Amino acid sequence: MIGSPVFHLFEYIDHGSTSFSIAPSSLVADLLYTLVPLYAFNVVRYLRLRILNAEPQIIPIMSGGEAAYHSAFGRISSSLPFVILALVLLVPILPLVVPDSHPSILVSYTLISLFVNGLAVATYVWSYAISSWGLHRLGESQLKLKSFLEDRTMGAKAIGSVALSLTVAFLGGTLLVFLLFFSYFLISLPFQGVIYAFIELGIIMFFLPINSLHKRMRETRPTKSSHATTLDNETGEPSILR
Numbered sequence: 001m002i003g004s005p006v007f008h009l010f011e012y013i014d015h016g017s018t019s020f021s022i023a024p025s026s027l028v029a030d031l032l033y034t035l036v037p038l039y040a041f042n043v044v045r046y047l048r049l050r051i052l053n054a055e056p057q058i059i060p061i062m063s064g065g066e067a068a069y070h071s072a073f074g075r076i077s078s079s080l081p082f083v084i085l086a087l088v089l090l091v092p093i094l095p096l097v098v099p100d101s102h103p104s105i106l107v108s109y110t111l112i113s114l115f116v117n118g119l120a121v122a123t124y125v126w127s128y129a130i131s132s133w134g135l136h137r138l139g140e141s142q143l144k145l146k147s148f149l150e151d152r153t154m155g156a157k158a159i160g161s162v163a164l165s166l167t168v169a170f171l172g173g174t175l176l177v178f179l180l181f182f183s184y185f186l187i188s189l190p191f192q193g194v195i196y197a198f199i200e201l202g203i204i205m206f207f208l209p210i211n212s213l214h215k216r217m218r219e220t221r222p223t224k225s226s227h228a229t230t231l232d233n234e235t236g237e238p239s240i241l242r
Helices: 004-015 024-061 065-072 080-090 105-140 157-180 182-187 189-220 224-229
Strands: none
Touching (some): 004 105, 105 189, 157 182
16 A cells, blocks of 8 residues: 555546656666565564564573563564654655645655655564564573583574574665665765664674673583583593593
8 A cells, every 4th residue: 555556646646647657767666665665564573473483492491481581572562662763763754755745645645655664664673673682681691501512502593593584684674775765865864874773773783682692601601621620420530521
């Protein structure tokens, strides 16, 4: 309902003609205008399913169990924050997309469409941020990590895998938004700030859980010297030799 076909329909209803063109640049713009909200709304489902599907792999190494896991990601379904974020994101875009705010069917449709698009983008930004922060909380919690000799990732591979897949999905959406509003990016400092903020958020929220997890693994992993000097209670040999 909010893609280019409906936009051109409202154009025709409003003034009897459309800006549709078969020129490659125009077709690409129409495709992106349809793809961005479609991607943003569906990537939210992907983010939440990724967290849900990782639960059986992560819960066994959590001392707090299922309750602690759900607590880490509980705020992902909060609605007020992403509504507010959508309004904030629209501030640098609205004057560029709707420079003439005279009452008309097309202007009304464009405003509604922009708000829905803003909700789509804000929802996936919020979902990504909360998901990554939840992974960071897991990395800082009292994890029951495996022995390094048994598993080089100490049983925490699922957390790193989820962090990477969430970041790829988030930056993919950021790339689509950048391409859709590329012409505005060249002339609008506020919009440039939004794109740079998205990129920084993606990088920070990827390394935040990874760093906290690596810190926990270093604290848990015994040193080489402690392996060499720890004797087996039965044989009297260094346990590292078994």
